[in-house]
Amino acid sequence: MIEIKHVTKIYGGTTKAVDDIDITLPTGEIIGFIGPNGAGKTTTIKMITGVLAPDEGEILINGKNIVKEPLEAKREFGLVPDNADIFLRLKGIEYLNFIADIYQVDGAVRKKRIEQLSKTFEMESALQDKILSYSHGMRQKIVIMGVLITDPNVWILDEPLTGLDPQSAYSLKEMMREHASRGNTVFFSTHVLEVAERLCDKVAIINKGKIIYFGTLEDLKAAHSELNSLEDIFLEVISHA
Numbered sequence: 463m464i465e466i467k468h469v470t471k472i473y474g475g476t477t478k479a480v481d482d483i484d485i486t487l488p489t490g491e492i493i494g495f496i497g498p499n500g501a502g503k504t505t506t507i508k509m510i511t512g513v514l515a516p517d518e519g520e521i522l523i524n525g526k527n528i529v530k531e532p533l534e535a536k537r538e539f540g541l542v543p544d545n546a547d548i549f550l551r552l553k554g555i556e557y558l559n560f561i562a563d564i565y566q567v568d569g570a571v572r573k574k575r576i577e578q579l580s581k582t583f584e585m586e587s588a589l590q591d592k593i594l595s596y597s598h599g600m601r602q603k604i605v606i607m608g609v610l611i612t613d614p615n616v617w618i619l620d621e622p623l624t625g626l627d628p629q630s631a632y633s634l635k636e637m638m639r640e641h642a643s644r645g646n647t648v649f650f651s652t653h654v655l656e657v658a659e660r661l662c663d664k665v666a667i668i669n670k671g672k673i674i675y676f677g678t679l680e681d682l683k684a685a686h687s688e689l690n691s692l693e694d695i696f697l698e699v700i701s702h703a
C-alpha cells in the first residue's frame with residue numbers, strides 16, 4: 463500500500479508540479495497513473511521513491527515513511543524508471559548479481575529467478591554481453607529483471623511498456639496481474655489509454671499537479687456515458703481541470 467498524504471512539490475519556488483495529492487494506492491490492485499505531458503507523474507514517482515522530498519505532506523510505503531525511514535521504506539518497493547541507461551559497462555549477469563547482492567537474494571533462489579526471468583524476457587543469450595551493447599528494449603528488460611529478482615512487495619513502474627517487444631510487453635503485463643493478485647501493489651504510469659483500460663483495476667488521472675479522478679474506469683465511463691471512447695472522456699476530464 464502507498465499512502466500519499468497531502469503532498470505538494472514546488473520547483474524553484476514557482477512551479478507547482480504536484481499540488482496537494484492525497485490518495486491511497488491499495489494492495490491487490492493494479493493502479494494506472496495517467497496524465498498529459500508535464501502533468502506531474504514523474505515528480506510524484508520521484509517523491510514516492512525518495513529521489514525528491516515533498517515540500518509538504520508525507521508518503522508512506524507499507525506504513526514506512528520514505529523521508530523519515532528511507533532504508534525501511536526502500537526495502538518495500540522496486541522501481542523501474544523511465545530511463546534505463548544504467549551500469550552500461552557491466553554485463554547483464556553482473557548487473558543482476560550486483561542487485562541480488564545488495565538485496566541479499568541468496569544462491570538457489572537467485573539462480574532460479576535469473577533462469578526464469580531471462581527465459582521469460584528471452585535474455586538468456588544476452589546475459590554475458592555488456593549492457594552498453596543492448597538495444598533500448600533490452601536495457602528496459604534488464605532493469606525490469608533487476609527489480610523482479612528482489613521480489614519487492616510494491617512495484618512502481620514509469621512507462622514500463624515503452625520500447626518492449628510485444629512478447630515481453632505481454633509477459634510483463636501478465637506478471638503485473640499475477641503480482642497484484644497475490645495481494646501486492648502495482649503502480650505504473652502510462653500515456654497509452656488502451657493499456658490502462660485493459661490492465662488497471664483503478665486509474666489516477668493527474669493534470670497540472672492535481673488528481674482529477676481516482677477510481678475504476680467503469681465508473682469513469684458510466685459518469686460520461688454520452689462520450690464514445692476513453693480518449694474522449696480523458697480529454698473532457700482534463701479540459702475542465
Ligand SMILES: Nc1ncnc2c1ncn2[C@@H]1O[C@H](COP(=O)(O)OP(=O)(O)OP(=O)(O)O)[C@@H](O)[C@H]1O
Binds near residue numbers: 474
Ligand atoms: N527539475 C525541474 N525543475 C523545474 N521544473 C521541473 C523540473 N522537473 C519537472 N518540472 C516541471 O514540473 C512539471 C511536472 O513535470 P513532470 O516531469 O513531473 O511531468 P510528467 O507528468 O512526468 O510529464 P511527461 O509525461 O512529459 O513525462 C512540469 O511543468 C515540468 O516542466
